[in-house]
Amino acid sequence: MSERATQATPEEERDADGTNAGADAPPVTSGAESLVRALENEGVEAMFGVQGGAIMPVYDALYHSDVRHVMMAHEQGAAHAASAYGAVRGEPGVCLATSGPGATNLVTGIADANMDSDGLLALTGQVPSTMVGSDAFQETDTTGITAPVTKHNYFAGDADTVGDTVGEALALAGTGRPGPTLVDLPKDATLGETGREPGPARLPETCAPQLEADEDAVALAARAIERADKPLLLFGGGVIKGDATDVAREFAVEHGIPVAETMPAIGAMPDDHELCLEWAGMHGTGYANMAITHTDTLIAVGCRFDDRLTGGVDTFAPEAEVVHVDIDPAEISKNVHADYPLIGDAGRVLEQLAEELERPPDAREWREQCLTWKEEYPMDYATPDDEPLKPQFVVEALDEATSDRAIVTTGVGQHQMWAAQYWTFRHPRTWISSHGLGTMGYGLPAAIGARLAAEDDQEVVCVDGDASFLMTLQELSVAVRENLDVTVAVLNNEYIGMVRQWQDAFFDGRRMAADYGWCPEFDKLSEAFGARGWSVDDYDDVAPAIEAALDHDGPSVIDFRIDPAENVYPMVASGGANGKFALSEDQL
Incomplete structure (x- = not known):
C-alpha cells in the first residue's frame, strides 16, 4: 500500500481532479460516498464496526459497496478484529464506530494496535461541526482522546476533501513503522454534497521513512x-x-x-x-x-x-x-x-x-x-495421574491436530504464555496476540479478523483463558452469524491466572480478586449462542474433542478444565536478570 500511496499514474492524477471516476463506478454524490470510494480505490476488502447515529451516513454509502462489513457485538471487538485482520494480511485493517461511546469503546483496540505497531485505520462518526463543543448528544473529543495512541489523527473538514483525508490516513497507517490512524467524521462532512472523486492515496510530505542505513x-x-x-x-x-x-x-x-x-x-x-x-x-x-x-x-x-x-x-x-x-x-x-x-x-x-x-x-x-x-533447560512438564489436566498438554494436542500454517490467536495471561511456549510455530503471521498493552479479551475478536484474512485451508484456533474469554465472549454471536470456522480452546482454571501466580509469588499468597470460584459452563453457553460446545477434564478426552471441534464447519468452543494450581515457567522476576530465570516458585 505504501508504494501505491507515493506514486500515481496519469489516470490517477485525473481522478484526483474528479474528472475520471471510472467507467463502471457510479458518480460520487456525497462525502460518505467519497470516503467509501477512497477505501475501494486502495483495495480494502473488509471492515469491522458497529452502527450508530453519527456514522450512519458512512454505512448508508457502504450499502452499495463490495467492501465486506462485519457487524461486531462491541466496538472494542471491532478494533481487535481489524487489527488481527491487518496482521494476517500485512496491511492496515479498518474499523468504524459512531461518535461518543462508540469512539471511546474503540480506544482500547487503538491503543493496543499502537503498542504493537499494527496498521489500523479507525473511522469515527462525529456530531456536525457546527455543534462540536456544545456537549451535543453522543459528542466527545475523539481526536483529543486518541492523539496519544495514534500515529496521527484527523478531523475531516468537508465533503470535498474527506475522501482524500481517509486515503492519506490509510496510507500512513501502513507506511514505515505501522500503526493506527483515525479520521473523525462530522456528519456535515459525510452528508455534504460533492461530485469530487478522491485522488490516489498520498502520504503527508513530512512522511519519508529512511529505508537504507548509512x-x-x-x-x-x-x-x-x-x-x-x-x-x-x-x-x-x-x-x-x-x-x-x-x-x-x-x-x-x-x-x-x-x-x-x-x-x-x-x-x-x-x-x-x-x-x-x-x-x-x-x-x-x-x-x-x-x-x-x-x-x-x-x-x-x-x-x-x-x-x-x-x-x-x-x-x-x-x-x-x-x-x-x-x-x-x-x-x-x-x-x-x-x-x-x-x-x-x-x-x-x-x-x-x-x-x-x-x-x-x-x-x-x-x-x-x-x-x-x-x-x-528443556521445555517439559509433568502429567501426574493424581493432578488435573495440564494446559501444556492441551496446547501440544491442538498443535498436533492442526497444520503448520494454522493461525493462533490468544487473549492475555497464563494461557497466552502456554500457547507461545508449547505450540511449534514455523511461519510468520500465524501468531496473533496482544503484547505491549496486554489486552485481555483480545483472542476471540482477533480470531474473527484472522479468519476473514486467512486462506480458506488455514485453521484458526483461539487459545483463551476463562477470564479473557469472559471479557469479549459476546463476539461469539458474530462468529455464529457469519458462520466463521474458528475453534476456541478455553484453558479454564477459574482464576485470573497470571494475577493469582503473582499473588502467590510476590504477595504472600493473598489472592485478592483473582479467584472466580465459579465460571459459566462455557460449552453450554456456546451452544446457546449457536456454536458447538464441549467440556473436557480428562486426558483421554482431549484429542477426540479437538478432532470434533476442528471437523465442525463453524464456530466451536472447548472448555478445558485445567489444573488451577499450574503456573507458567520459566519466569524472570520483574526487573530481574534474564539469566536468573526461575523454574519453580521457590527460585523466585
Missing part, C-alpha cells in the same frame, strides 16, 4: 559481527511487519548465527530450526535467555527492547556490543544503548549487512553452547 554505519556494524565469538540475532516484531522474514532467515543460516525472538516475532524463524532458540524474556525459554545473557554481539532487528524482554536493563546482554536495526529512529537507544545504530527497513538493512560482511563470525563453539543450553 553505509559507514553498516560497515562498522559488519566489522563488529565478523569479530564476534558469540553472536546472537534477536528478531523483533518489525521483522514480520516489514515482510523481512525470508531475508532474516537467510541471513541467520548463511552466517551461522543463533536466533532468539521477541514474542511479537514468534514465527519469524521456525521454532524447530537448529539455530532457533525461540522467544526470550519474562516467560521465554531458558536457552534464549542464557544466550542473551552471554552473547558478545547482539544484532537486534525490529525490536523496541520493552521491559518484558529485557528485565532489568542494566543486566540485559551485559557482555554485548549491540547492533540495533530499526525503521523508527525514536527506538534507537531509547531503552538499550545501541553501539551500532542502523536506521532503516529491516529487510533492506540486513541485505546491506550481508553485502558488507566479508566472512561469517567464527561461532562454532557458541552454536554448540546454545545447543547445550537447549538440553539443560
Whole structure:
C-alpha cells in the first residue's frame, strides 16, 4: 500500500481532479460516498464496526459497496478484529464506530494496535461541526482522546476533501513503522454534497521513512559481527511487519548465527530450526535467555527492547556490543544503548549487512553452547495421574491436530504464555496476540479478523483463558452469524491466572480478586449462542474433542478444565536478570 500511496499514474492524477471516476463506478454524490470510494480505490476488502447515529451516513454509502462489513457485538471487538485482520494480511485493517461511546469503546483496540505497531485505520462518526463543543448528544473529543495512541489523527473538514483525508490516513497507517490512524467524521462532512472523486492515496510530505542505513554505519556494524565469538540475532516484531522474514532467515543460516525472538516475532524463524532458540524474556525459554545473557554481539532487528524482554536493563546482554536495526529512529537507544545504530527497513538493512560482511563470525563453539543450553533447560512438564489436566498438554494436542500454517490467536495471561511456549510455530503471521498493552479479551475478536484474512485451508484456533474469554465472549454471536470456522480452546482454571501466580509469588499468597470460584459452563453457553460446545477434564478426552471441534464447519468452543494450581515457567522476576530465570516458585 505504501508504494501505491507515493506514486500515481496519469489516470490517477485525473481522478484526483474528479474528472475520471471510472467507467463502471457510479458518480460520487456525497462525502460518505467519497470516503467509501477512497477505501475501494486502495483495495480494502473488509471492515469491522458497529452502527450508530453519527456514522450512519458512512454505512448508508457502504450499502452499495463490495467492501465486506462485519457487524461486531462491541466496538472494542471491532478494533481487535481489524487489527488481527491487518496482521494476517500485512496491511492496515479498518474499523468504524459512531461518535461518543462508540469512539471511546474503540480506544482500547487503538491503543493496543499502537503498542504493537499494527496498521489500523479507525473511522469515527462525529456530531456536525457546527455543534462540536456544545456537549451535543453522543459528542466527545475523539481526536483529543486518541492523539496519544495514534500515529496521527484527523478531523475531516468537508465533503470535498474527506475522501482524500481517509486515503492519506490509510496510507500512513501502513507506511514505515505501522500503526493506527483515525479520521473523525462530522456528519456535515459525510452528508455534504460533492461530485469530487478522491485522488490516489498520498502520504503527508513530512512522511519519508529512511529505508537504507548509512553505509559507514553498516560497515562498522559488519566489522563488529565478523569479530564476534558469540553472536546472537534477536528478531523483533518489525521483522514480520516489514515482510523481512525470508531475508532474516537467510541471513541467520548463511552466517551461522543463533536466533532468539521477541514474542511479537514468534514465527519469524521456525521454532524447530537448529539455530532457533525461540522467544526470550519474562516467560521465554531458558536457552534464549542464557544466550542473551552471554552473547558478545547482539544484532537486534525490529525490536523496541520493552521491559518484558529485557528485565532489568542494566543486566540485559551485559557482555554485548549491540547492533540495533530499526525503521523508527525514536527506538534507537531509547531503552538499550545501541553501539551500532542502523536506521532503516529491516529487510533492506540486513541485505546491506550481508553485502558488507566479508566472512561469517567464527561461532562454532557458541552454536554448540546454545545447543547445550537447549538440553539443560528443556521445555517439559509433568502429567501426574493424581493432578488435573495440564494446559501444556492441551496446547501440544491442538498443535498436533492442526497444520503448520494454522493461525493462533490468544487473549492475555497464563494461557497466552502456554500457547507461545508449547505450540511449534514455523511461519510468520500465524501468531496473533496482544503484547505491549496486554489486552485481555483480545483472542476471540482477533480470531474473527484472522479468519476473514486467512486462506480458506488455514485453521484458526483461539487459545483463551476463562477470564479473557469472559471479557469479549459476546463476539461469539458474530462468529455464529457469519458462520466463521474458528475453534476456541478455553484453558479454564477459574482464576485470573497470571494475577493469582503473582499473588502467590510476590504477595504472600493473598489472592485478592483473582479467584472466580465459579465460571459459566462455557460449552453450554456456546451452544446457546449457536456454536458447538464441549467440556473436557480428562486426558483421554482431549484429542477426540479437538478432532470434533476442528471437523465442525463453524464456530466451536472447548472448555478445558485445567489444573488451577499450574503456573507458567520459566519466569524472570520483574526487573530481574534474564539469566536468573526461575523454574519453580521457590527460585523466585
